Amino acid sequence: MSIGKQAVEGIFWTALQSWGSKAVSLVTFAVLARLLSPEAFGIIALGKAFVAFAKVLIEKGFTDAIVQRENLDDLHVQSAFWANLGVGIILMLITWVMSPWIAQFFDEPDLEPVLHWLSLIFGVRALNGIQEALFRRDVEFKVLSIAGFLGVCVGGGFGITMAYQGYGVWSLVAHQIASQATNVTILWVVSNWRPSFMFSLSHVRDLLSFGVGTIGSGVLSFVNRRMDDLLIGAFLGSTALGYYNIAYRILLAFTQLISRVGAKVMFPVFSQLQTESEKLRETYYTAVNYLSIISVPVFIGLAVLAPYVIPVVFGAKWSASVPVMQILSFAGLLQSLIYFNSPVMNAKGHSLINMSLSTLRAVVNFTAFMIAVQWGGIVTVAALYTIAGYCIAPVELWVVRKLTGIEWKKYFGAMAYSFVATVISAICVLATTNAIDAHAPVIGVLIVGCLTGMMVFVGVILLLRPTLVNDVRNLWRLAMFDTK
Numbered sequence: 001m002s003i004g005k006q007a008v009e010g011i012f013w014t015a016l017q018s019w020g021s022k023a024v025s026l027v028t029f030a031v032l033a034r035l036l037s038p039e040a041f042g043i044i045a046l047g048k049a050f051v052a053f054a055k056v057l058i059e060k061g062f063t064d065a066i067v068q069r070e071n072l073d074d075l076h077v078q079s080a081f082w083a084n085l086g087v088g089i090i091l092m093l094i095t096w097v098m099s100p101w102i103a104q105f106f107d108e109p110d111l112e113p114v115l116h117w118l119s120l121i122f123g124v125r126a127l128n129g130i131q132e133a134l135f136r137r138d139v140e141f142k143v144l145s146i147a148g149f150l151g152v153c154v155g156g157g158f159g160i161t162m163a164y165q166g167y168g169v170w171s172l173v174a175h176q177i178a179s180q181a182t183n184v185t186i187l188w189v190v191s192n193w194r195p196s197f198m199f200s201l202s203h204v205r206d207l208l209s210f211g212v213g214t215i216g217s218g219v220l221s222f223v224n225r226r227m228d229d230l231l232i233g234a235f236l237g238s239t240a241l242g243y244y245n246i247a248y249r250i251l252l253a254f255t256q257l258i259s260r261v262g263a264k265v266m267f268p269v270f271s272q273l274q275t276e277s278e279k280l281r282e283t284y285y286t287a288v289n290y291l292s293i294i295s296v297p298v299f300i301g302l303a304v305l306a307p308y309v310i311p312v313v314f315g316a317k318w319s320a321s322v323p324v325m326q327i328l329s330f331a332g333l334l335q336s337l338i339y340f341n342s343p344v345m346n347a348k349g350h351s352l353i354n355m356s357l358s359t360l361r362a363v364v365n366f367t368a369f370m371i372a373v374q375w376g377g378i379v380t381v382a383a384l385y386t387i388a389g390y391c392i393a394p395v396e397l398w399v400v401r402k403l404t405g406i407e408w409k410k411y412f413g414a415m416a417y418s419f420v421a422t423v424i425s426a427i428c429v430l431a432t433t434n435a436i437d438a439h440a441p442v443i444g445v446l447i448v449g450c451l452t453g454m455m456v457f458v459g460v461i462l463l464l465r466p467t468l469v470n471d472v473r474n475l476w477r478l479a480m481f482d483t484k
Contacts, residue, residue, distance in 0.1 A: 024149075024152050024153055024156050025152050025156065025253065026253060026313075027156070028152075028155075028156035028159055028160060028175070029249060029253075030313045030314055031160050031163070032159060032160065032163050032171065032172065032175075033246065033313075033314040033315065033318065034314065034315050035160075035163040035164065035171075036163060036168060036169070036171070036172070037168075037242070038238075038239045038242030038243055038246075038317075038318075039238045039239050039242060040168055040169040040172065040242070041172070041241075041242035041245050041246065042233060042237070042238030042239055042240070042241035042242035042245065043108055043110055043111055043114060043169050043238050044114065044169055044172040044173065044176075045229050045233070045238075045241050045242070045245040046106060046108065046111055046229065046230070046233045046238070046241065047111060047114045047115050047118045047173075048118070048176070049226040049229045049230055049233075050095065050102065050115060050118075051095075051118045051119070051121055051122075051176075052226055062080035062083060062084050062129070062130075062133075062204075062207050062208075063080070063084070063129045063130065063132065063133035063136075064133075064346065064351075065080075065207040065208070066080060066130070066133040066134065066137055066207070067133055067136050067137045067271065068271050068346060068347065068349070072137075073203075074198075075198060075200050075203050076203045076206065076207060077130060077134070077193070078195060078196060078198040078199065078200075079198070079199050079200045079201075079203040079204045079207075080130055080133075080203075080204070080207055081129075081130045081195045082195070082199050083199075083204050084126045084129050084130065085123075085126045085127065087126065088122045088123045088125065088126025088127075089122075089123055089126070091119070091122040092119045092120065092122040092123050095115055095116075095118075095119035095122070096115075096116055096119050098115075099111070099112045099113075099115035099116055099119075100112050102115060103115070105234070106233050106234055106238075108233075108238055110169060114169060114173055117173050117177065118173060118176060118177070120177060121176060121177060121180050124177075124180045124181055124184050125180060125184070127184050127188070128183065128184040128187045128188065130193070130195075131187045131188065131191040131193055132144060132187060134191070134193055135187075135191075143186075143187070143190050143191075144187075146186070147182075147183050147186035147187050147190075148183060150182055150183075150186060151178075151179040151180065151181075151182040151183035151186070152179055154178050154179060154182040155174075155175045155176065155177075155178040155179025155180075155182065156175065156179075157178075158171075158174045158175055158178040159171045159172060159174055159175030159178075162174050227362075227365060227366055227369055228244070228248075228365075228369050228381050228385060229241060229244075229245065229248075231369045231370065231372075231373045231381075232244055232373060232378060232381060234373075235373040235374070236373060236377065236378065240377065240378055243318065243320045243321045243324065243378060244321070244324055244378040244381065244382070246310075246314060246318050246321040246325075247310075247321040247322075247324035247325035247328055247382070248324070248328060250302065250309075250325055250328075251302075251325070251328040251329065251331065251332040254298055254299065254302065254332060254336075255332050255335055255336055255339075258291065258294050258295045258298060258336055270283070270284075270343055270344050270346075270347030270348075271346075271347040273347075274347050274348055274349065277404070277405060280344070280347075280348075280404065281404060281405060281406055284340060284344055284404065284406060285406070285410050285411065285414050286414075287340050288337070288340060288411065288414045288415065289414035289415070291336065291337070291339070291340070292337060292414065292415040292418040292419075293417075293418050293461065293468075295332075295333065295336035295337060296333065296337075296415070296418040296419055296422045297418070297421070297422045297425060297453065297454075297457045299329045299330070299332045299333035299336065300329070300333065300422050300423075300426050301425075301426070301429070301450070301453050302325065302326075302329040302332070303325075303326045303327075303329035303330060304426050304429050304430060304433075304449070304453075305429070305433070305446060305449050305450065305453075306322050306323075306325040306326045306329070307322050308433070308442050308443075308445050308446035308449065309325070309446060310322045310325060311442050312442055312443050312446050320378075323379050323382075324378055324379055324382045327379065327382040327383050327386055328382050328385070328386065330386050331382075331385055331386040331389050334386075334389050334390060334393055335389065337415065338393055338396060338397070341396055341397070341400050342354050344400065344403075344404060345399075345400065345403060348403055348404065350403055353399060353403070357392075357395070357396050357399060360392060360395065361388075361389075361392050364388045364391065364392055365385060365388050368384035368385060368387070368388045369381060369384070369385070371384060372384045372385075397411075417461055417464045417465050418461070420460070420464060421456075421457050421460035421461040421464065422457060424456060424457075424460050425452075425453045425454075425456035425457040425460065426453070428452055428453070428456045429449050429452050429453045429456075432448060432449060432452045433445050433448070433449045436448060
């Protein structure tokens with residue numbers, strides 16, 4: 001199979017899983033938001049923040065090293081599995097023991113038992129990291145997509161059922177555990193690889209020569225993405241965190257829906273092109289181009305329509321989340337457009353440079369968050385987080401240019417049509433919603449605004465780039481029918 005077909009087919013299956021999973025997840029999230037209190041979402045956000053930190057140590061390092069490595073033997077894979085499992089069990093025990101102190105620090109007694117149960121995810125995730133890495137290495141995302149989708153469906157079913165029965169925050173805990181357990185079970189059933197009692201410390205060190213950079217980047221990415229949750233929970237309380245988390249979850253959902261789909265597939269694709277600089281650059285431009293066509297209108301649209309999205313999807317009690325969502329939409333826009341930078345740096349073997357950039361982001365974001373929680377509220381946190389991202393982005397792009405040789409004209413030109421079409425459609429949406437706001441129900445304004453934005457954007461983008469339909473059709477044929 002050609003690398004082009006692998007890339008497009010991988011993106012197709014990952015997008016299908018991601019979009020289907022996020023659709024189910026958002027429906028689940030919306031139902032739970034109407035059934036549960038902001039405090040419950042705040043507690044689970046704190047618990048998931050600690051889980052996310054520990055999961056980085058399991059899901060990065062060995063697994064990414066297996067994907068990136070040119071020459072891989074079975075002893076690498078076997079050693080990575082046992083090392084991963086050991087780390088997962090240790091993290092599970094540490095979290096269980098530390099949970100009383102963590103709950104006491106945040107003054108949230110209910111957090112202790114929540115952390116006890118969420119710690120089980122470490123052991124569960126450690127069991128399938130290697131199978132997942134092997135599928136990713138071969139750019140075979142169909143199985144991963146099906147497993148991920150079924151996991152979300154099963155987890156959502158558990159969560160909603162328990163919420164209706166009055167289990168409160170425990171419905172959110174069950175949602176997380178059931179989803180992960182289903183995913184692991186499916187991958188073990190369909191994967192041909194099985195662990196055997198083989199372990200080599202030298203092979204572990206070999207993988208860690210690359211993996212230490214991705215672990216470091218992952219930890220620092222956690223700081224960038226989760227430190228706001230921890231600081232809001234510590235300084236402003238779980239209720240404020242619940243309002244913030246609703247808005248941030250929407251940002252995260254669409255970032256994963258759009259950008260992470262491509263990034264997950266493009267890392268192994270970039271890795272296969274790591275010695276072919278010109279092909280790597282052209283693939284990078286193409287990826288950014290198609291990504292911008294989706295991400296720019298989506299995130300600008302979320303900012304414009306937030307006053308209608310929040311009450312329609314989650315209910316009027318979450319209105320405090322509206323300004324947070326509007327501000328974070330611009331952070332999401334930036335993150336989506338630079339999402340391929342980390343995969344391309346890692347694919348070129350520069351994981352330590354990527355980690356250095358993550359360090360810079362972590363320091364700047366932590367400083368911004370500390371200022372915000374001391375002298376402001378959740379809106380201030382969102383604003384400073386967004387501003388910090390735009391201050392750091394030029395540095396990251398300069399580093400990528402030095403490492404890959406990308407040209408500014410081609411890079412920014414890949415996004416130009418999307419921005420022009422989005423600005424025009426945003427103006428039309430604002431004019432339309434303002435005109436009918438006083439005469440129609442909130443859901444009606446939202447529907448009209450969405451339809452107006454989509455029609456104007458599609459019309460303008462096709463006017464500016466008439467070959468787009470043909471290009472997409474060719475990509476579809478490549479993914480579905482080309483067997484070369």
